[in-house]
Amino acid sequence: MNHDVKDLKLASQGKLKIEWAGRFMPVLELIRERFRKEKPLKGKNIAACLHVTTETANLMITLKAGGANIRLCASNPLSTQDHVAASLVADYGIEVFAIRGVNNKDYYKHINAALDVESHITMDDGADLVSTLHSKRRNLLENVVGGTEETTTGVIRLRAMAADGALNYPVIAVNDSETKYLFDNRYGTGQSTLDGIIRATNFLIAGSTVVVAGYGWCGKGVAMRAKGLGAKVIVTEVDPVRAIEAEMDGFRVMPMLKAAPLGDLFVTLTGDIDVIHKGIFERMKDGAIFANSGHFDVEINKQHLAELTKKKREVRREVVEHTLKNGNKIYFLSEGRLINLSAAEGHPAMVMDMSFANQSLAAEYILKNGQKLEKRVYNLPEKLDKRIASLKLKSMGIKIDRLTKRQREYLASWQEGT
Ligand code: ADE
Numbered sequence: 454m455n456h457d458v459k460d461l462k463l464a465s466q467g468k469l470k471i472e473w474a475g476r477f478m479p480v481l482e483l484i485r486e487r488f489r490k491e492k493p494l495k496g497k498n499i500a501a502c503l504h505v506t507t508e509t510a511n512l513m514i515t516l517k518a519g520g521a522n523i524r525l526c527a528s529n530p531l532s533t534q535d536h537v538a539a540s541l542v543a544d545y546g547i548e549v550f551a552i553r554g555v556n557n558k559d560y561y562k563h564i565n566a567a568l569d570v571e572s573h574i575t576m577d578d579g580a581d582l583v584s585t586l587h588s589k590r591r592n593l594l595e596n597v598v599g600g601t602e603e604t605t606t607g608v609i610r611l612r613a614m615a616a617d618g619a620l621n622y623p624v625i626a627v628n629d630s631e632t633k634y635l636f637d638n639r640y641g642t643g644q645s646t647l648d649g650i651i652r653a654t655n656f657l658i659a660g661s662t663v664v665v666a667g668y669g670w671c672g673k674g675v676a677m678r679a680k681g682l683g684a685k686v687i688v689t690e691v692d693p694v695r696a697i698e699a700e701m702d703g704f705r706v707m708p709m710l711k712a713a714p715l716g717d718l719f720v721t722l723t724g725d726i727d728v729i730h731k732g733i734f735e736r737m738k739d740g741a742i743f744a745n746s747g748h749f750d751v752e753i754n755k756q757h758l759a760e761l762t763k764k765k766r767e768v769r770r771e772v773v774e775h776t777l778k779n780g781n782k783i784y785f786l787s788e789g790r791l792i793n794l795s796a797a798e799g800h801p802a803m804v805m806d807m808s809f810a811n812q813s814l815a816a817e818y819i820l821k822n823g824q825k826l827e828k829r830v831y832n833l834p835e836k837l838d839k840r841i842a843s844l845k846l847k848s849m850g851i852k853i854d855r856l857t858k859r860q861r862e863y864l865a866s867w868q869e870g871t
Contacts, residue, residue, distance in 0.1 A: 456549050457552065457563065457566065458538040458539050458549055458550075458551065459553065460535065460539060461539050461542060463535055463540070464536070464540040465540070466536040466540075467507075467534070467535075467536030467537045467539050470507045470534070470536065470540075471537060471540055471541075473507065474507035474508050474510070474805075475511050478508065478803075479844075479848035480841060480845050481511055481515055481809050481813065484814065485514065485515040488520075489518040489519075491519075493519050493817045493821075494520045494574075494817065495520030495521075497521050497820060498522050498570045498572045498574070499522070499523045499524070499816065500582060500586075501523055501525045501576040502525075502526050502528045502564060502575075503525065503527075503578045504528055504533070504578060504799055505533040505534060505537055506534050506799045506805075507537055507798070507802065508802050509809075510537050510541055513541060513545070515809070515813050516813065516816060517545065519816075522570065524548045524550065524569070524572075525547060525549045526564050526567040527552075527560070528582075529791060529794060529795075530554065530557070530560045530790070531554065531787060532790070532794035533552060534798070535552065538552070548570075550562075550567055551563055564582050564585050565590070568582065568586055568590050571593055571596045572597060573597060573598050574599060574601070574816055575597060575599075575600035575624075576816065578602070578607060578748075579610075583600060583607075583610075583611065583624070584614075587620070587621060594622070598622065598819060598824065599623045599819030599820070599826065600623075601624065601812055601815040601819065602624050602625070602626055605634075605669065605671075605748070606749065607628070608629060611626070611830050612830050615828065615829040620830075622823065623819065623823055623826035623829060623831055624830050625815040625819055625830075625831055626833075627812050627815050627833065630811045630832065630833050630838045630841070632807040632808075632810070632811060632841040632845065635670065636808075639673055639674035640804055641674070641801065641805070641808075642674045642722065642800065643673075643674025645793035645794075645799055646671075647675065647678050648793065649744070650718065650720070650786065652796050652797050653744075653770065653786050653792070654769070654772060654784070658679055658682035658718075660683060660684070660685075661718055662685045662686075662717050663684040663686050663687070663716065663717070663718045663719075664687045664712045664716035665679065665686060665688050665689070665720050666688075666709060666723050666729070666752070667690065667722040667723035667728075668688050668690045668695040668696070668698060669724075671722040671746065672688070672722045673702075675746065676702070676704055677702075686704045687705045687715060687716065688704045688706050689706070689707065709729070709733055710732060710733065710736065713732075713733045713736035714738055716737070716738075716741055717738075717742065718743070719737075719742070720743075721743075721744075721745045721746065721753060722752075723747055723752055724747050725752065726754070727752075727754050728753065729752065729753045731760070734757060734761050734783065737781065737783050738781070739782055740784070741781075742784040744789075744792040746791050746793055748791065750788060750791075752789065755788075755789060758785065761778055762777060763778050771786055771792075772784055772785075773786075773788075806845065807841055807842075810841045810845075811833055811838070811841060814837045814841070818834070
């Protein structure tokens with residue numbers, strides 16, 4: 454079996470953690486049981502590029518139960534849990550190419566190794582795999598029926614590819630299912646981002662001023678949870694509607710330049726470049742801490758930070774102190790890599806359950822329907838999204854009302870008014 458992981462001796466530790474996460478993924482488990490019987494992915498090759506976590510391990514086990522041959526690589530150089538990678542290889546017979554802390558060259562070497570299987574399905578988180586396939590490995594495109602994409606950033610890239618006529622097969626935007634973004638992006642990112650910051654710094658959120666850049670679903674989650682922990686939260690936005698939402702949700706809204714001298718802690722979740730740049734670093738107060746929780750490490754301008762830095766040293770794991778030319782010491786977390794996965798364990802399994810139920814059903818759906826679809830980005834059908842929600846509710850022991858026949862008719866009619 455091919456693989457490239459840090460140390461297979463870590464497997465037993467990884468297995469325990471994979472099983473622990475599995476306890477909180479009942480919907481995925483139900484899908485796995487069905488997949489085991491029906492084998493909807495039988496003999497199909499999947500190249501998966503995801504954060505190699507305990508939750509992803511449970512997804513891989515589910516896809517394998519469905520009959521797929523999988524090659525898994527990491528979707529970020531700092532998010533791999535090495536014990537999980539080891540266990541997937543040693544205990545579950547899944548080919549993994551992922552080591553935490555690899556350089557850019559090895560990151561892409563692993564993506565290429567995942568692509569070597571000549572996949573029928575691509576499963577991506579951020580679209581690095583799809584973009585490598587479409588630029589450097591075009592000879593493999595012919596085989597691919599379709600793909601799935603996990604995250605907002607990846608969906609944006611894929612839509613840009615489709616608009617350019619560059620996308621060669623249909624992709625399901627798993628991110629855009631309600632059972633994904635409403636929970637994973639909001640509650641998952643909300644909790645795991647603060648978890649990462651707290652693990653890295655042991656910083657007290659209560660009473661501090663937290664600046665949240667971006668008020669999409671991820672930003673909403675972080676702002677809400679920081680407020681819950683007692684922070685004074687400032688939101689920065691470029692979208693006028695989201696800015697009103699943030700204001701009416703009770704946060705202060707202002708441009709980043711104004712927020713710069715006020716923040717004790719800054720978190721970027723915009724999906725765009727240069728959110729924190731030279732002018733912001735220069736205005737930050739002594740002791741300010743800043744981290745990114747967006748997909749790529751581009752939101753905090755590292756080049757500008759280097760230009761302003763007189764001296765730097767690692768003061769804790771994941772924390773680098775930069776002494777600036779103006780004399781201030783400011784603290785950069787996890788080299789700007791997503792803080793929730795680099796300094797903590799990513800989103801809890803309880804939300805990843807729904808995200809990865811979506812991935813599993815999307816893989817099954819694209820395999821069945823890929824040939825009929827156009828080369829663009831689709832949502833998972835609403836019926837499947839609702840089914841995942843119903844299964845999740847059931848697993849939580851929550852019952853809800855059902856529409857009566859009369860209510861259904863009313864909703865479908867237009868004649869009844871005042
Ligand atoms: N993205 C965010 N959290 C994650 C997790 N726990 N596993 C995989 N991908 C993630």
